[in-house]
Amino acid sequence: MMLRVLVCVLFLSNVGIIFSQVQGFVVDVDNAPLSDVEVFFVDQNLVMKTNEKGLFTIDNNLPENSYLELYKFGYNSSVAQYRSGQDLIVVLQKMHVELDEIGIQENVSFLGSYKHLNIEKKSLNNNFIASTSLVENLNELSGVNSIGSGLGIQKVVVRGLSGLRVATYLNGMRIANQEWANDHSIGFTDLGLGRIELIKGASSLKFGGDAVGGVLYFQDEPFTKVNRPTGFLASKFDNSHFLFSNQFGFKLSKQNLYFNLYGEHTAASDYRLPDKNYLFNSRFQNQALKFSFARLGEKLQFIARYQYNNDEVGIPAHDCDGLNLITIEEITSSSLDLSEDYEMTRPTQYIVNHLFNFETKYFTSKIKYSFFAGYFINNLQEFEKWTIPAFDMDLSTTNLRLNLDFEVGELSVNTGVQYNRQENLNNIKSRLIPDSYSNDMGVYTTIDFEKNNFGFNTGVRLDYKEIVCNDYNYNELFNAFNSSVGVFYKKNDHLTRLTYSGSYRAPHLSELFSNGLHHGTNRYEVCDSNLDIEHSHQFDFKYQWNDEHFGFVVNPFIQLITDFIAINPIDSFYLDRYRIYNYVQYDEVHISGVELNVHYHPHFLHNLHIEQSYSFINTLNKANDSNLFFTPANKIKSKLNFDLDIYNLPFGLKKVSLYHLYAFAQNNIVSFESASDSYSILNAELLFNPLINLSLVVGVKNIFNKEYIPHLSRIKEVAGGVPEPGRSFHVSLKYDF
Amino acid sequence: MKNHFLFLLGLSFFMFVSCEKDDDHHDECHECHLEIMMTNGTIDHSTDIGEFCGDDLHDVEENGWTVNTAFEFDGVTYEEGHQFTADQVHCEEHADHDDHDHD
Numbered sequence: 001m002m003l004r005v006l007v008c009v010l011f012l013s014n015v016g017i018i019f020s021q022v023q024g025f026v027v028d029v030d031n032a033p034l035s036d037v038e039v040f041f042v043d044q045n046l047v048m049k050t051n052e053k054g055l056f057t058i059d060n061n062l063p064e065n066s067y068l069e070l071y072k073f074g075y076n077s078s079v080a081q082y083r084s085g086q087d088l089i090v091v092l093q094k095m096h097v098e099l100d101e102i103g104i105q106e107n108v109s110f111l112g113s114y115k116h117l118n119i120e121k122k123s124l125n126n127n128f129i130a131s132t133s134l135v136e137n138l139n140e141l142s143g144v145n146s147i148g149s150g151l152g153i154q155k156v157v158v159r160g161l162s163g164l165r166v167a168t169y170l171n172g173m174r175i176a177n178q179e180w181a182n183d184h185s186i187g188f189t190d191l192g193l194g195r196i197e198l199i200k201g202a203s204s205l206k207f208g209g210d211a212v213g214g215v216l217y218f219q220d221e222p223f224t225k226v227n228r229p230t231g232f233l234a235s236k237f238d239n240s241h242f243l244f245s246n247q248f249g250f251k252l253s254k255q256n257l258y259f260n261l262y263g264e265h266t267a268a269s270d271y272r273l274p275d276k277n278y279l280f281n282s283r284f285q286n287q288a289l290k291f292s293f294a295r296l297g298e299k300l301q302f303i304a305r306y307q308y309n310n311d312e313v314g315i316p317a318h319d320c321d322g323l324n325l326i327t328i329e330e331i332t333s334s335s336l337d338l339s340e341d342y343e344m345t346r347p348t349q350y351i352v353n354h355l356f357n358f359e360t361k362y363f364t365s366k367i368k369y370s371f372f373a374g375y376f377i378n379n380l381q382e383f384e385k386w387t388i389p390a391f392d393m394d395l396s397t398t399n400l401r402l403n404l405d406f407e408v409g410e411l412s413v414n415t416g417v418q419y420n421r422q423e424n425l426n427n428i429k430s431r432l433i434p435d436s437y438s439n440d441m442g443v444y445t446t447i448d449f450e451k452n453n454f455g456f457n458t459g460v461r462l463d464y465k466e467i468v469c470n471d472y473n474y475n476e477l478f479n480a481f482n483s484s485v486g487v488f489y490k491k492n493d494h495l496t497r498l499t500y501s502g503s504y505r506a507p508h509l510s511e512l513f514s515n516g517l518h519h520g521t522n523r524y525e526v527c528d529s530n531l532d533i534e535h536s537h538q539f540d541f542k543y544q545w546n547d548e549h550f551g552f553v554v555n556p557f558i559q560l561i562t563d564f565i566a567i568n569p570i571d572s573f574y575l576d577r578y579r580i581y582n583y584v585q586y587d588e589v590h591i592s593g594v595e596l597n598v599h600y601h602p603h604f605l606h607n608l609h610i611e612q613s614y615s616f617i618n619t620l621n622k623a624n625d626s627n628l629f630f631t632p633a634n635k636i637k638s639k640l641n642f643d644l645d646i647y648n649l650p651f652g653l654k655k656v657s658l659y660h661l662y663a664f665a666q667n668n669i670v671s672f673e674s675a676s677d678s679y680s681i682l683n684a685e686l687l688f689n690p691l692i693n694l695s696l697v698v699g700v701k702n703i704f705n706k707e708y709i710p711h712l713s714r715i716k717e718v719a720g721g722v723p724e725p726g727r728s729f730h731v732s733l734k735y736d737f
Numbered sequence: 738m739k740n741h742f743l744f745l746l747g748l749s750f751f752m753f754v755s756c757e758k759d760d761d762h763h764d765e766c767h768e769c770h771l772e773i774m775m776t777n778g779t780i781d782h783s784t785d786i787g788e789f790c791g792d793d794l795h796d797v798e799e800n801g802w803t804v805n806t807a808f809e810f811d812g813v814t815y816e817e818g819h820q821f822t823a824d825q826v827h828c829e830e831h832a833d834h835d836d837h838d839h840d
Contacts, residue, residue: 280832318829333832346829386767386828387795575824577780 023057024080024088026050026070034092040069040222043361043368044296045303046258047222058225059255061298063363065407094548117457117486118499118540118555120198125221127190128234128247129697129732130685134190138216140639140659142595142613143200145632147712150271150725151241152284152313153185157712159200159559160591160617160632161213164508168216169207171305173357173374176397176422180510182714183520187353187378188309191247191288192262194221201538201559202503205444205459205484206414212503212536212561220305223258223294224251232736240701240728241268241282242338256297264288269341270316270333274707274726277332281314281345302360311351312344315382315520317715317722328719347390347519350381357399368405374398384519392427415445424509432516432525436469436509446484453490459483465506469513478533480504495544500537507531511565511583517574521714524574525567528583534563546599553597564589564621568629569672579672586623593617607643612636618668626670633666633676633711652689659683666711674717679708697732701725766790769797769828771821775811782827784810794828802826 026037033054040047041058043066050056062082068090071077075092082088120141124134131137135146135154147162148154158166163182168175170188177187199215207215224230231250237243245266252259266286270278290307317331333341357374376397381389403416420440424433446459461482468475486499514525538559545552564586572580596614614636619628638660645654665678685699705727715722771784789797804819 278832329832331832335833384829385798385823386765387798576774576778 021057021059022062022082022088023055024050024068024090026054026056026072026090026092028075029091029093031091034072034075037070037072037075037092040071042067042069043363044301045220045222045294046225046296048225063298063368064365065368066363117203117484117501118200118542118557120200121195122198123195124190124193124218125195126695126734127193128236128245129695129734130687131190132238132240132243132701132730134193135186137190138196138198140637141198142597142615142637143593143617144198145635145710145712147182147630147714148185149316149713149715149722150279150282151238151243151268152282153183153315153714155179155182155184155186156216157630157632158198158214158216159557159593160619160628160630162630164210164510165213165505166216167207167211167214168218170218170307170355171220171357172359172372172399172401173355173376174207174397174399174420175353175355175376176395177351177353177378178380178393178395178510180508181518181521183315183349184380185311185313185351187311187351188218188307189264189266189286189288191264192220192249192260192290193218195219201540201557202501202536203484205446205461205482205501206416209440209442209463209465209480209503210505212505212534220290220292221249221260223253223260223292223296225253226251230737232734234732234734236730236732238268238728238730239272240725240730241271241284242336242342243268245286256295258294258296259291260293261291262289267342269336269338270314271725272728273332273723274702274705276726277328277334278336278341279316279722280331280333281318281347282316283314283342283344285312285342285344286310299363300360302358304358305356307353307355309351309353309355311349313349313351314344315347315349317718318347318384318519319522319718326719328722331719331722346386347382347384349520350379350383352379353377366406370401370403370405372399372401372403382520389428389430390517390519391430391432393431393433394423394425394427396423396425397421410449410451412448413445414448416443418442418444422509432514432518433510434469434471434513436467436471436474436513438465438467438506438509440465440506455488457484457486463504467506467509467512469509472513472529474512474529478506480506480533480535493545493547495542497540497542499540499542501540503536503538505534505536505565507533507565511567514583517578522578522718523569523581524578526580526582528585531565531583531585532563534561534565534585536561549601549603551597551599554594555596556592556594558590558592561589561591562587566629568670571672586621588622589628590620590622591617591628592620607646609641609643610638611641612638627668629670629673630712631666631668633678634664636662638662652691653686654689655687657685657687659685663708663710674721676709676711676716676721679706681706681708693736695732695734695736697730699730700727701730702727764791765794767794767828767830769794769802769826771802772825772827773810776813781811784808786826789828797823797826798828799823 026034028034035050035052037050039056048056066082068080070090078090078092080090127137133151135156138144138156139146143159145157146154147157164180175187178184197217201214203211203215229252234247236245247264250261269283270280271282272278287310292305294303319326355376359372362369378395381392384390398421400419405414423437425435442463444461448457449455463480465478482502484501488497511531512527512529514527517524540557542555567581567583569579569581574580593616598612600610616634619631621628640658642656660682662680667675669675682703683701688696707723709716709721709723766788768788769786770782773781775781786802801820801822804815804817807816
């Protein structure tokens with residue numbers, strides 16, 4: 001076997017010299033070549049697979065010290081660093097337990113060092129066929145919940161915080177889409193996405209303020225080095241919403257040039273409740289188109305992207321009287337008329353997003369320079385009447401970022417400067433938030449060190465943010481200093497990590513200036529222009545142990561937030577029917593909890609994987625010893641994956657998956673908030689590969705047709721609570737060419 | 738390669754053109770009703786004022802509705818010429834809870 005490796009090394013050396021190519025060789029611990037290993041060139045955002053000899057080749061030279069991430073299902077992923085003159089031979093170990101944690105799965109994160117920060121990663125490849133929505137997939141992570149009503153309106157909650165406190169990035173661009181309200185969804189779909197990285201809790205160093213609750217960083221699928229055009233066509237049907245969705249993707253590459261194109265269209269009607277009635281106006285439609293173009297040279301590379309996303313979303317459970325005194329019969333239909341019930345009715349949101357971004361990287365032997373420029377414009381119209389919008393706003397965001405990566409001795413240094421401008425402009429007289437703008441300038445530096453199973457990370461960030469609203473003669477400058485420290489230590493199979501991270505959030509335009517009726521949430525919102533900056537401090541501890549068949553992680557955390565900005569219902573009504581919600585600021589709030597993850601895989605059945613996560617959270621408002629509004633219920637999430645690939649079953653049956661969710665009752669509530677009952681739901685899914693390049697997924701959700709109302713349902717308070725969809729079937733088909 | 742590209746270009750054109758949003762609701766017709774505060778403090782939505790189309794719909798949603806024939810409701814007489822404000826006129830659709838199932 002060693003002889004085979006030596007032959008390959010000699011072969012690689014010669015070819016590399018003659019053709020100026022970079023080649024690598026991936027083997028297992030017995031030195032047997034591994035085929036179909038995904039080799040991800042991190043700096044190039046380029047992916048390719050090893051051939052049957054375990055070889056991969058890239059035409060042009062790689063920049064010195066470039067990172068490569070290598071992954072194959074059933075093996076321990078690995079990170080290699082390219083150094084010219086050295087052979088790239090990577091050994092992957094068999095690994096049945098996949099916890100995606102420090103030390104087990106080596107990987108590279110866009111958000112920083114995964115060893116020091118609480119970064120979780122999840123692949124979104126094939127999310128379209130494997131999951132009913134992007135947010136539902138994220139919901140399977142421990143500590144993650146969602147606020148919503150059906151599939152039409154969904155937004156992510158991380159450790160009890162959401163909206164403005166969870167900063168969402170798409171390919172490096174901050175997505176600002178009026179995310180302050182619970183009826184404003186995430187703003188894009190899984191179209192063309194490759195993976196998500198999630199930081200739980202405060203994290204401001206690299207991605208600016210606002211990330212008090214966490215960061216969601218979505219990254220497109222990498223470019224592919226292929227000799228011919230590739231792509232896919234995919235379709236999905238889900239009978240809970242009578243949802244039809246289609247996607248296509250197309251990839252081209254030639255020499256150093258790469259091009260990706262994607263499109264999507266989705267139409268969904270009203271969703272069916274467990275009692276077989278339909279929640280009126282829970283329908284939605286989406287059209288999306290995105291393309292990216294790149295030149296990935298040896299020293300200089302650039303990527304340009306454009307994304308269009310158009311959502312038309314019905315706002316269900318609308319109560320004309322605003323008092324939540326209606327019955328469920330008044331907001332549900334006993335039947336669907338498919339010729340009419342895909343059409344938008346009222347109230348409705350129309351959301352149009354355009355995202356442009358451009359990033360360029362320049363590599364020298366010592367420093368990697370990267371520059372990012374992005375522009376995102378969000379138009380939001382909310383209609384309660386047919387012909388007159390209640391409001392119509394354009395929110396534009398501009399991001400500029402210059403970042404440097406270099407090494408000083410054994411320290412890895414990352415430093416940069418960032419500018420963010422946001423402008424809110426009303427297109428009509430009726431408005432909820434006035435015309436206003438903000439400018440945010442920040443500088444940051446982080447330092448990483450790792451040696452002999454010990455590592456630390458530290459960083460500082462300084463921000464200045466100006467908020468101006470001429471209508472209110474408001475012009476305030478906020479500044480904040482943040483820092484973070486993380487250490488990890490590994491001994492044998494034991495890993496520990498302790499992290500402190502600080503974050504801040506300046507008050508948002510909606511909190512400072514909104515004053516009016518928001519039909520989407522049935523609230524009359526009253527601002528407070530005296531709100532000040534809120535600061536967060538999080539301590540996060542993680543202990544992990546694993547062997548080949550069993551692994552577990554314990555992750556307690558506590559977050560202290562001072563000057564916490566909240567919106568609270570009061571005992572007053574606007575026009576005698578819309579409850580008034582005031583923005584207030586609490587001196588001190590504590591959010592604490594623990595997350596546990598267990599992964600078991602029996603020795604006698606290596607292709608059976610059982611994963612379970614427990615997330616427990618508690619919130620405390622020190623001012624009155626009460627909880628915070630919308631504290632998520634504690635949850636146990638269990639997943640069983642049985643890989644049937646080796647059995648060669650009929651119809652190409654490849655995998656069986658079961659997902660079970662148990663949500664505890666939530667009685668930790670505030671005034672005018674209702675408690676919620678416990679519930680459990682079970683979903684099942686089968687994956688088939690009936691033909692080469694064809695994938696078929698058939699599944700059923702909520703198998704026992706359980707009637708349940710999540711504590712974070714945005715329509716929990718209407719008509720005594722509106723349940724989530726009942727039992728539903730879904731089928732998805734994807735053809736890769 | 739060229740064929741693939743043209744096929745996908747055609748597909749994307751079809752997807753977006755065929756699903757073009759109908760933003761202009763001025764040609765639509767909708768039934769409207771009044772929101773009337775009852776003497777007991779509750780709100781009633783049972784007084785229909787008929788179907789409005791196009792510019793008439795826009796006008797009634799923007800400027801409200803003027804009573805053209807006097808009527809009495811909850812012991813109150815609304816004389817001809819009485820003006821209901823735009824906030825008191827509702828033309829949005831509501832759920833239809835009939836007794837047949839299309840399941």
